[in-house]
Amino acid sequence: MEVVETGIPGLDRIIGGGFPKGRTILVAGPAGAGKSTFGIQFLYHGILTEGESGIFVSFDELPAHVREECLNYGWNLKELEDDNLLVIVDGFSPRAGVSSGEKYQTLVDVDEVITQLVEIIDKTSAERVVIDSITALALSMANEQQIRRQILKLSAVMSSLECTTILTSEMSRGEVSRFGVEEFMSQGVIVLNYEFRNSVGIRSLNIRKMRGIKHEMIERPFSIGSSGIEVHSDEQFYY
Ligand SMILES: Nc1ncnc2c1ncn2[C@@H]1O[C@H](COP(=O)(O)OP(=O)(O)OP(=O)(O)O)[C@@H](O)[C@H]1O
Numbered sequence: 678m679e680v681v682e683t684g685i686p687g688l689d690r691i692i693g694g695g696f697p698k699g700r701t702i703l704v705a706g707p708a709g710a711g712k713s714t715f716g717i718q719f720l721y722h723g724i725l726t727e728g729e730s731g732i733f734v735s736f737d738e739l740p741a742h743v744r745e746e747c748l749n750y751g752w753n754l755k756e757l758e759d760d761n762l763l764v765i766v767d768g769f770s771p772r773a774g775v776s777s778g779e780k781y782q783t784l785v786d787v788d789e790v791i792t793q794l795v796e797i798i799d800k801t802s803a804e805r806v807v808i809d810s811i812t813a814l815a816l817s818m819a820n821e822q823q824i825r826r827q828i829l830k831l832s833a834v835m836s837s838l839e840c841t842t843i844l845t846s847e848m849s850r851g852e853v854s855r856f857g858v859e860e861f862m863s864q865g866v867i868v869l870n871y872e873f874r875n876s877v878g879i880r881s882l883n884i885r886k887m888r889g890i891k892h893e894m895i896e897r898p899f900s901i902g903s904s905g906i907e908v909h910s911d912e913q914f915y916y
């Protein structure tokens with residue numbers, strides 16, 4: 678199976694070299710776990726190191742805020758957008774009912790997202806896509822059956838275009854996904870966690886599943902620093 682480097686230091690070696698190319702991976706976690714950062718780091722690495730253009734669909738945050746926050750990691754997204762290596766699709770403003778001057782916008786609707794992605798991929802040959810978050814998209818769907826069908830459709834279209842796709846997912850009360858079906862619809866699930874142990878906030882990551890890949894079953898600490906996320910894949914928790 679062909680794999681693509683994730684761009685997250687320490688992660689590739691615990692998942693057999695990277696994400697399976699053209700597959701859909703769910704990155705789940707509670708608020709502030711680092712899901713959006715993970716997604717953008719994956720795109721940024723793809724563009725700078727792998728020559729793979731990317732698309733970031735932002736439902737949870739204004740693109741302007743995403744650009745600004747990324748500057749803290751030294752990632753100048755605007756520059757990549759100007760070079761047509763990255764497209765940020767604004768799904769936030771239409772959802773919030775406000776207007777923005779963003780060139781690319783989408784409603785919270787899977788069919789429209791797919792249409793837009795296909796058009797953009799046709800233009801930019803993007804090979805990496807991040808949808809932040811699938812929870813926002815799923816909230817617009819009527820029932821569990823529709824969520825399953827729509828996520829499968831999205832994942833199948835991305836796969837047919839050989840795009841490696843990350844869906845971020847809000848996690849609460851120990852459940853990997855809000856609707857309990859998202860994790861079944863993706864080929865892999867990575868859980869980012871954030872909890873207090875002895876009054877200290879600790880970030881950890883584990884691989885819940887990665888179809889067709891022999892991955893480890895150990896919870897690893899990770900950190901978010903000045904250059905993004907890093908997994909401490911040689912450390913583990915003993916308490
Ligand atoms: N420059 C930075 N250096 C170190 N840590 C940072 C930096 N910027 C943000 N963080 C940490 O990353 C966290 C946010 O990460 P991110 O936005 O990726 O999380 P998220 O899972 O997408 O959150 P949400 O569920 O709210 O969308 C912040 O809460 C903060 O702890």
Ligand SMILES: [Mg+2]
Nearest residue numbers: 712713714737
């Ligand atoms: Mg986020």
